[in-house]
Amino acid sequence: MIVFPFFNLVHPGRAIGRENIPEGGVLVCGNHTAMSDPLFLAFAFRHKNQLRPMAKAELLRVPFIGWILRHVGVFGVERGKSDVGAIKQAMKYLKEGEKVLLYPEGHRIHESRGEQGEAKNGAAMLAVRCGVPILPVYVPERKPWFRRTTVVIGEPYMPQVSSRKGTAEEYDAITADLMERIHKLGERAV
Template identity: 40%
Template sequence: MRPFNPLFVFIYYLVGFVSAILHPTTVEGMEDLPRSGVLLCPNHASNWDPILVALRLPVNYRLHIMAKEELFRYPLLGWLLHRVGAFPVSRGSNDIQSVKTAIQSIKAGDNLLVFPEGTVVRNGVGCVDGLPAHAKGGVAMIGVRTGAIMVPVFVDGEKRLFHRTRIIFGKPYQPVYTGRHGTAEEMQKIADDILEAAYALGGQAVGGTPLCREE
């Protein structure tokens, strides 16, 4: 587990204070959230999502975040993400090291946040090449191989300054698979199910409205 870090605590409360002004949030379902070995699986509509979710969890929740490496290219954002427990993943490639880091964090008793869609998926108003939301099987593989408690999370899509964003934590999801690690088809179904559960918390359906993917 990560040791107590006074700098992290200072940043947590400082950034939390600023974000509460710019992007206030309301939270539901925290009372059912397990304390350790949790794999949080939110929908992904904005680059603000990992920060907003992380800052509404307890300061001692020991959260790690798998985030796209492009975010770490912005000096301030990258610095903040590192301080709140994030690590980069290279999309479009077989990033073995990131997967190992993710698995190790769960096995160490910490918690992990992974976006099943693997990229930002916005409401597709005005999009030319709208694509439906789609889960990546990797999130299921991490959950199954670590025995993590998989929890769907819904985050409101539109982020407007000084307007509230809903964050809803769902009930733990129990994956069903055969054998020790399941088949590729079973992993994909688990990933699709957890993403569908996340959207359902917000009263939305996966692929029910035009969505556009931001690479």
């Protein structure tokens, strides 16, 4: 509430597909090109559908900023290792019916600079194990000052697996499909 008026002045946004946000727990997955992406998504989802973003743990250790982030629902993940605590926290939130925001590539990717990321299978595993849908979202890389940036919210879908836990191959297929869905939403972000 404190950040919105200023942010909306310099980076106004609009959302397409808000009607696609399901009730209850959902894993929100998107592309990540700038530090402002979580803000664009939080404002697109509005307070009614508050997000629980997963962020690199280092951010939560920054004085004052970390305190603010923790108080708005951000939780940390230690990148580069298997952070069981972060996975358990995400599962807890999803099972309690909350909306968890996760970036499958794990960090910012600047496609305009030719960067390519490799998505991890964590999102697929979380959705399958918690029995929640995945909601793909897209925020354009280019976010002009004082002009609207369109956030596109796709349709939720349930990842399909042959067994209760799924296999590594199934997680790979779900992840590839998810990234394709995310990038396809970019066609609507005009």
